């Protein structure tokens with residue numbers, strides 16, 4: 046091979062790849078509006094994106110799968126947490142999720158919390174080609190118990206263990222159904238202080254009643 | 269060393285070496301937070317802050333190394349002195365000041381908050397100014413004699429590409445998908461594009477000088493390798509456009525092109541080994557040659573093999589954004605770019621200092637220790653990543669619970685990282701020993 050051939054490989058390889066790439070970039074750029082629902086991208090979302098950057102959330106959490114791997118991916122967080130939970134959490138993360146590995150208290154202002162929730166809600170709507178994937182185990186199992194789902198999404202396992210998995214701050218709930226009735230558990234969720242005046246368990250009175258019932262159904266069945 | 273102004277490179281290598289040491293310290297601090305969940309520094313130096321410092325120091329020391337390498341290479345290729353040594357030194361001080369400001373700023377929570385590009389906008393503008401001064405100085409030097417060797421051409425092309433791409437990381441975009449689309453133009457097109465050109469050219473120069481092989485042969489391969497790097501790597505950016513809100517066709521396009529990326533990296537290994545085997549002069553500086561070979565091989569495994577392992581969308585769907593990525597990030601950055609800079613340093617510093625370096629025991633010990641530890645780091649993070657993918661993505665266990673099951677591998681990772689730190693320390697000691705050796709006490 047002569048030097049001139051090598052040079053031709055260099056030039057034509059670069060040009061060809063650049064042309065393809067720029068053409069696809071043009072097309073992708075045009076698709077963003079629809080794939081990301083830009084009509085819902087208002088000034089709160091934009092402000093929330095800046096909150097996300099200003100506090101450098103991204104060097105602990107991934108979003109769209111990019112960032113630090115120290116904390117959970119937040120791309121679809123608004124699919125499994127309600128805004129109220131996130132609000133309480135962001136105010137004081139260690140209180141709401143007292144795991145050993147903690148998120149620091151960032152002292153966000155109330156407006157910043159609202160904005161970042163608007164941002165995460167918008168991100169939740171991005172068409173990510175079905176990423177993250179549905180777990181195979183769940184996808185193949187029969188419909189999961191709705192109460193079990195709520196138990197997961199409300200972060201109960203930060204304090205409670207079920208079947209050996211979870212936190213140690215509250216009692217083990219693996220066999221809670223053998224000592225507590227469904228009504229008792231519902232009461233515990235609405236007002237934990239009714240059973241123990243010094244309770245440190247947060248109240249879940251703000252959950253829709255249906256969710257509380259399904260939770261209590263699930264737990265009282267754990268004999 | 270043939271030209272007086274090649275000495276400018278030394279200060280760049282010196283700063284690179286110091287920042288490398290600091291990068292490793294912050295790596296250890298960041299890694300400790302995985303091993304012990306309870307973080308006593310949570311309110312002073314939380315994970316995000318120590319991580320941004322760790323990865324910024326990485327990029328900055330590598331850039332210092334590239335600049336030093338360039339200042340060493342260009343006079344010899346252009347057969348003339350650097351256009352303005354004053355500008356070269358000013359540029360060094362300015363860049364160092366911006367770097368220090370950024371790091372101190374991070375500790376006080378002053379951050380722009382996009383990974384790797386956390387520098388606040390005003391500092392980014394400063395970095396652009398540094399780049400302009402640097403490019404101006406290099407270009408003016410080349411224009412003095414207009415000796416457009418292929419090595420110089422590829423080097424200049426890579427440096428200009430590097431600077432231009434940085435501009436895509438400066439602007440705030442409201443749409444996160446769009447922001448990340450162009451963020452990859454910096455991150456990916458740097459490491460799998462521009463930086464490959466810069467380091468390819470520098471490596472070609474070093475091998476040419478060390479082995480005395482024909483220039484035409486070296487330059488021909490340089491064209492082919494960098495041509496294939498750009499051909500596969502530019503469209504290969506698509507391997508980051510699978511899941512960020514970009515169209516579905518990227519799964520095909522990105523998958524196919526990026527799967528070809530290891531090919532030119534394999535050529536580089538073959539090329540390096542051939543140059544050494546078919547050497548035309550007796551190689552004196554064995555130390556630099558060992559580093560060069562180590563770099564070629566580790567580059568191939570870290571970037572080529574570890575990159576290929578998760579580049580196809582069918583696999584990346586499961587591994588995206590897990591410790592698998594961290595494993596590859598460490599392996600590739602070390603093998604391709606950290607080792608390239610260490611190779612250049614062991615090639616150029618003895619020449620600058622007028623020392624005849626032959627076989628330097630401590631340096632080779634550092635080479636072995638760092639390489640071996642980095643392999644352990646990559647393997648332990650890979651196992652942690654496999655555990656994570658299986659429990660979290662396949663079985664659907666919750667994030668923090670899974671982190672608990674990964675503890676053992678984090679501990680192995682952290683222990684290996686201490687091994688790496690010891691190797692890095694040996695290198696730093698050796699660098700200063702080399703710097704203070706006078707030609708009278710030539711080292712063995």
Ligand code: HEM
Nearest residue numbers: 113114115292295296298299593594597598601602606685
């Ligand atoms: C003592 C040795 C080191 C330790 C303990 C260490 C530790 C870490 C940790 C804990 C992270 C954060 C990962 C995350 O976000 O979850 C990180 C990120 C990173 N480190 Fe290191 N590191 C070390 C040395 C190095 C070296 C020598 C290099 C390259 C030459 C390097 C390159 C990187 C890169 C590129 C990232 C970002 C990874 C990504 O985004 O996937 N580190 N390091």
Ligand code: HEM
Nearest residue numbers: 459507526529571575576578579588589593597600601604
């Ligand atoms: C020297 C060259 C390379 C370096 C320094 C490098 C470094 C990195 C780093 C630091 C990341 C993580 C970025 C982040 O999200 O924070 C990454 C991601 C990735 N790299 Fe590389 N890389 C190199 C070459 C390659 C090659 C040749 C391939 C493919 C053959 C590849 C495939 C990938 C893929 C698929 C990801 C995305 C991982 C994910 O989805 O989380 N890399 N690389």
Ligand SMILES: [Fe+2]
Nearest residue numbers: 456460505507
């Ligand atoms: Fe890439």
